[in-house]
Amino acid sequence: MVISNRFVLAAVAAVAAIAAPSIAFAAPCGTITLGSAISFTGKYSTNGIHAKNGYDIAVKRVNEMGGVKIGGKCYNLAVKYYDDESTPARTAQLLERLIKQDGIKYMLGPYSSATTKAAAPVIEKYKIPMVEAEGASRSLFNKGYKYLFCVISTSEQYLASSIALAAEIAKKMGKKPGDVKVAMAFENDPFSLDVRAGVIDDIKKHGLKIVIDDKLPRDLSDMSATLTKVRALKPDLLLISGHSKGAATAGRQIAEMKIDTPMIALTHCEAAKIVKKYGGAVNGFLCPTQWAETLSYKGKYFGTAAEYDKLFKATYDGYKNVPYQAAQASAAVLVWKEGFEAAGSLDTEKVRDALAATKMQTFYGNIKFSKAGNNIAKPMVLRQIQDGKFNVVAPAKWASHKVVYPRMAK
Amino acid sequence: MLDNLNLLALAPLLNIQLLLDGIFIGAIFALAGYGLALVWGVMNVKNLCQGEYVIMGGYFAWYAGTIGIHPILAMPVAVVVMFGFGWVIYRVIISRVVDKDMFTSLLATFGLAIVIQQGLNLAFGPEVQIAQSGLETRSFFDGAVTVSEIRFVSFVICCVLASLIVLFMKNSRMGQAIRATAQDARAARVMGIDTDRVYAFTYALNCAICAAAGVLISMIWVIQPFYGLTHSIRSFVIVTAAGFGNLPGVILAAFGIGVAEQFGGFILGAELQQATVVGILLLVLIWRQALMSRRRQALA
Incomplete structure (x- = not known):
């Protein structure tokens, strides 16, 4: 037994001696x-x-x-x-x-x-x-x-492009920017408040008019009161940001309450899978995205x-x-x-x-990167849900489709 | 805020919309509220996982939808399964805390709420889910008021369920035993009522009622593993405002809260919709305190 043990040890040592350099060669990095x-x-x-x-x-x-x-x-x-x-x-x-x-x-x-x-x-x-x-x-x-x-x-760019788009459409239709009414419903969390800040900057820049500025709660599951206000005040553009729950709730209740605002933009469309959930009812929604294939x-x-x-x-x-x-x-x-x-x-x-x-x-x-560390070389793109597909409609440089205005629910 | 009040005055139809939305959703709150009134009144357990049972019920409806069954058909299954679930939870956890002081039951059910939330999160993921009823929306007054049929249908279902519960409480042996235990558990035991069984049944019944509410909620609002808390708060507000053995009171309080939420959301903004409910609770408590102190003075 003793001999055989020694033999095994020796064999192992020999194998290791032969194998070691080859391992080093196999992993040069x-x-x-x-x-x-x-x-x-x-x-x-x-x-x-x-x-x-x-x-x-x-x-x-x-x-x-x-x-x-x-x-x-x-x-x-x-x-x-x-x-x-x-x-x-x-x-x-x-x-x-x-x-x-x-x-x-x-x-x-x-x-x-x-x-x-x-x-x-x-x-x-x-x-x-x-x-x-x-x-x-x-x-x-x-x-x-x-x-x-x-x-x-960064988040203030998420919905800002929809403001430019609304102003552009108003101009084409011979409307004054001051006549374009904007309704906003943003969750009271750091992300959505940033989105809101960016939107407000752009609304000021283009001279549009804010008619509703509601904050949504963190555990949002009902926004029918806000949408009742939307129905009464008939804004031209409705902006919503409240993560997936905001998109899911908005999609459901906009369809259910037959809200006919001609332009609706909201964040987290894909994350909330609103096309799969609501089908044609969310046709024409504008959804910002960081990237699209x-x-x-x-x-x-x-x-x-x-x-x-x-x-x-x-x-x-x-x-x-x-x-x-x-x-x-x-x-x-x-x-x-x-x-x-x-x-x-x-x-x-x-x-x-x-x-x-x-x-x-x-x-x-x-x-x-800017000095602050955020990426300034890539724009946010805006996609519109057109027949269940997300098509890029803004900014014009990357757009593959034209924006449909007013939106048509199906 | 004044703008919004002004708007309500200018367009009275908006009031009708808010009132209807509030009453329809209030009917569902009434179910969960009544369940809590039962558990609280009969067992003196403040069930902090009330909302989690509602959400669990909602997942039955959602799951039915994903396998091609109409979500409303999930209700009987949800009610039966959750009844069994409630029974097990009673035997395993609640029976150990039912005769302890208030904080023990609060802690136990709070812990249970966290376990259920995380369990749902592991099982179904953190995404917001909905169940599709596939029903239409009706418009009135030139589209100024809309009523979705599912809200109306769930209102009717709530009424039917509430009537069934009332009949059960009045006429069945178990219902009578529950009421007797609520009045005086010791006396009930002396009279030969197996109060432990009554407790188990009451807790299980509460789970079943919550599940029914959850099935309806998932077809009207949205559900998510962590959304139970708001439903729990509503139930607590309803029971605190209405008292335990008072079904008409529970229904009235639930409608009141439903409507108050809608008006609160409209006038103060959606962010303060929930705050309205808690604000009302505070007012009710102050008012009750004032009433009681007056009575105390009279007694003295």
């Missing part, structure tokens, strides 16, 4: 680990998982294309995730853990403005750069944060927006449409990749400076 505390459970879990899928597909793509090259060395990307349970306080805790215990020096964002708001002070404290793709609140970008970068359009954006990693769409659907089961939450998450990973290469170093300060100077074209749109 190092690893850069990005960290993210994101929502896998709780109220943001659906979108949190979309975002994770977006991160993962981009990491895979970057690694397939040879990884990140810094000073002649190559690195594969990897992501270390924690579940923040959709709770901002937890996001902040987990970021501390990622930084202090796990030694992560480069971050990807969480999902939602609320959790990103909790994350930002932590990364500033430790001077750890974060590229985020899911927090759009403009209050993230007026605090002077230096390590926060965001690839998406029909846009003619193009970049070197995924090709066009449509090619990304195809690859994503082939990679993950169960997606009929690729949510923009996933596309922008992928874009954030691409920003990291180019940031590392432009810095030519793994030093967080050098990488931060390189990220700040990012200027790139991607399948998700152009990316260039």
Whole structure:
């Protein structure tokens, strides 16, 4: 027995000696680990998982294309995730853990403005750069944060383009801007109030008239009182923002109460699946989006927006449409990749400076950060539901279809 | 705010719309409110997961819709299943806290509410869901007032259910036992009533009633795993305003709250729709306090 044990040990040692160099050859690249505390459970879990899928597909793509090259060395990307349970306080805790215990020096964002708001002070404290793709609140970008970068359009741009569109239509119809009546119903949360602030700026700019300015509660399930007011005051444009619940409630009650406002714009149409839920009743609704697969954006990693769409659907089961939450998450990973290469170093300060100077074209749109860290190179696009399809109608440069006015419910 | 009041004065038809919407939805509040009045009155359990049972009922209707069955047909199933669920919950949890002080039952049902919310979230996801009734909307006065048929239908269903419950309470042996236990549990026990069984039945009945309300809510409003709280608050306001054994009072309070919410939402804005309800509760409590202190003075 003793002999045979020794023999086994010797054999193992021999095999290990032969195998060791070959293992080293098989993995010539190092690893850069990005960290993210994101929502896998709780109220943001659906979108949190979309975002994770977006991160993962981009990491895979970057690694397939040879990884990140810094000073002649190559690195594969990897992501270390924690579940923040959709709770901002937890996001902040987990970021501390990622930084202090796990030694992560480069971050990807969480999902939602609320959790990103909790994350930002932590990364500033430790001077750890974060590229985020899911927090759009403009209050993230007026605090002077230096390590926060965001690839998406900020929330005040969400519905602003509908104001320009309404003014343009009024002009064509020979109406004065002051005669265009606008009704607004916005949830009282950071995101929707930002959307509202952007809308108010544009209403002032174009000189339209506000006739209703209601705030919606957080646990909204009924807005019939507001819609009764809409029916009485007959506005030309109705704007609603209240996340998925706002879109679902509005879709249901606008149809039910036969509200015939000629132009209705609201956020979160896709997230609330209003076409599937209400069919023709929501025909003609205008829905802003960060990204759509029909846009003619193009970049070197995924090709066009449509090619990304195809690859994503082939990679993950169960997606009929690729949510923009996933596309922008992928874009954030691409920003990291180019940031590392432009810095030519793994030093967080050098990488931060390189990220700040990012200027790139991607399948998700152009990316260039302002001093505050938000992306100023990509506009928000407005799509209209036309016969159950989301067609881009504004801004004119990217529009594939003409806006139908007045909207016709079917 | 003044603009909105002015608008109501200028267009009286708007009042009719708000009144109708309020009464139709109030009828559903009455169901959940009555369920709470039962549990509170009979068992002295302040059931904080009342709204969660409503939402659970709503998911039955939603699920029926997704597999191609009309959501309203989910009601009998929801009522039976939730009755059984209520019975189990009573045996496992509530029976252990029913004779403890108020905070124990509050904590237990609050914990239960969180577990149910998270369970629904895990099972169905956090998306807002609806059940489609497929019914039309009728317009009156040139479209100035609209009544969706589903609201009317659920109003009728609520009336039928309320009548059934009243008949059951008056005429059946169990109904009588429940009423006897509510009056004096100890005396009822002495008379040979198995009060533990009565408690279990009452709690289960409450779950079933909430489920019926939930089925209707999901066809009129929207449901989501975390939306139970507002329904719980409404039920509490209704019971506090109306008292326990008082079905006409519960119905009246529920209509009142339904209508007050609509007018509150119209005049003060949708954000304060819920606040109106709590505001009314405060007024009722102050008014009652004033009445009671007057009575106390008279007694002294």
